[in-house]
Amino acid sequence: MSAGSSQLRQNQPEWLPPMLATLTEPRALPEGWVYEPKLDGWRCLAFVRDGEVKLFSRNRKPLNESYPGIAEALASRARGDMVLDGEIIAMDGERGVSSFSLLQRRMQSSSVQLWLFDCLFYEGRDLTRLPLGDRKALLKDVVQFGGPIKFTPALNGSFAALYRDACRRGGEGLIAKRAGSRYTAGRSGDWVKLKCVNTQELVIGGWTEPQGSRTGLGALLVGHYDGDGTLHYAGKVGTGFDQRTLEDLARRLGRIERQRSPFGAGVVPTRGSLHWVAPTLIAQIGFAEWTPDGMLRHPRFPGLRDDKAPREVVRERRATAVVTSRRTRSVR
Incomplete structure (x- = not known):
């Protein structure tokens, strides 16, 4: 689906509950999964309408006052009305990984960045039923990335090499996502956390x-x-x-x-x-x-x-298994 595909237009929602990853044992996943860096910051949903940006945490707490520079930068780089999902982080330049403790100290700093990884709604079109790969491709088209607005890439390489590198640099680990998965609210086995620590x-x-x-x-x-x-x-x-x-x-x-x-x-x-x-x-x-x-x-x-x-706040326990096959339909 492209940004210009025909689909019945809908009103942009005021809120979309975020999709959450399930903790599981670190291990290679089968074909059809992609790996992204696990970011250590504040989950952020961005609602862009008529050039105005509203940032919210995963429990709908407004974030514009805490991160005005992020809101301003995204307003100038978003091409149209949209709902985006991502993470606000502070990057540790020496290690090349995000750091939650640095973010606590640099809330208003220019080193704070918004790493976007999903596009849920665009110009009156609900994208949540599209496969992840289609949503990420559209995300790259509708946002002009640069400055503090970053695109979260799928990582190239084997699980063993990617996980070893993330852990060696002191990172959080990896997020694995089923390439064909839809975006669904709440905890899901289609996104899993593979933690180093x-x-x-x-x-x-x-x-x-x-x-x-x-x-x-x-x-x-x-x-x-x-x-x-x-x-x-x-x-x-x-x-x-x-x-x-x-x-x-x-x-x-x-x-x-x-x-x-x-x-x-x-x-x-x-x-x-x-x-x-x-x-x-x-x-x-x-x-x-x-x-x-x-x-x-x-x-x-x-x-x-x-x-x-x-x-x-409950004790997080590792899932003992991850579903390895599932048919996912795309929106027609």
Whole structure:
């Protein structure tokens, strides 16, 4: 389907829920899948209409005020009305990979970029039922890429070589997508995450007092929600902070402190200088592995997230299988 194909025109939607990838074990996928770099930033859906750009996070939080330069650049480079999907990132120039911790520090910096990877709607035409390959081809036609607006390419090479290179450079890993897949809202087995490192969004339920020369706080007490809505304790996170982050977290947590622990499951600490908070802040945590009793091993703190509701934070588990064949019809 080209930009000029005939199809009944529709009103451009005000919102489209994003398609989300499923975590699975890193491995080569069969013919018919393509690999893209796994970007470590803010998911961003861009709605362009009459020359005006509105940027939203995956939970529909407006992003224009945080990234005015991105909105301005896309407005000058989008050829028509459209809905696009991508990721706002900060690139680590030395390693050649995106970095969430850098993005936290460079929200208004010229080094922030928008990497687009899908086109969902164009000039009154719903593209979500088209195969991925057709949507990406149209994306290249309708956006003039350059400056902070980047095209996310399909990577050439074997899975082993691509995955090894991403991990060697300290990247997040790869995203694999079924080339013939439609764009569907929510979690899908047609897009899968092949991670180099373990990361997990976790809810902050408290903190410990700093020790020695450290100021601000000692460690974050974090957890995730279980299926019954109980906040499950998952461990202490005491590394990954710089001084500015420690001070900022101490201020934020002090405003939401409360008397009782929000955790209802897990081995919750009871000794030491513990402070509890209302479970409203979400941290992105990197870690080595989950222990058999559901605790984080060697966790570290890259930054806070606010593109998800706390009660949506559940433990992410790897899928044991990926569907390897599926017929996908294109729009006629």
